Amino acid sequence: MAASLENSMDLQLNNPKPREARDPRETSQFELRFQSLFHTGKALAFPCNARGDVQLDALSAKALENYLFARAVVGREYAAPLVQVCEA
Structure with missing residues (x-):
């Protein structure tokens, strides 16, 4: 049973859904x-x-860098992110 579960998990990890x-x-x-x-x-x-x-x-390379930075410093430099409707 454990072997089949491991094989099943291995297949899921090696073949991610598109x-x-x-x-x-x-x-x-x-x-x-x-x-x-x-x-x-x-x-x-x-x-x-x-x-x-x-x-x-x-994202551009700079935007990705900024995004990852902002996530890393939530609570120290930036507040927790909020989803907002874009202004036109």
Whole structure:
């Protein structure tokens, strides 16, 4: 029984499900916003969907660097991110 469970898990890890096709419009209406804790008006914002999922592969290298930095310093430099509707 344990061997079949291990084989099943191995198959799942080696054969991930393909990602769902994403509509670019899905991420254009919302942004994930990290507000600075110390500088009023300073924030980092990234396009996301309504659930706050950011398409990392769609970000530029600098935007990806900023996104990963903001996530790493939540509570020290930036507040927890909020999903907001983008302003037109």
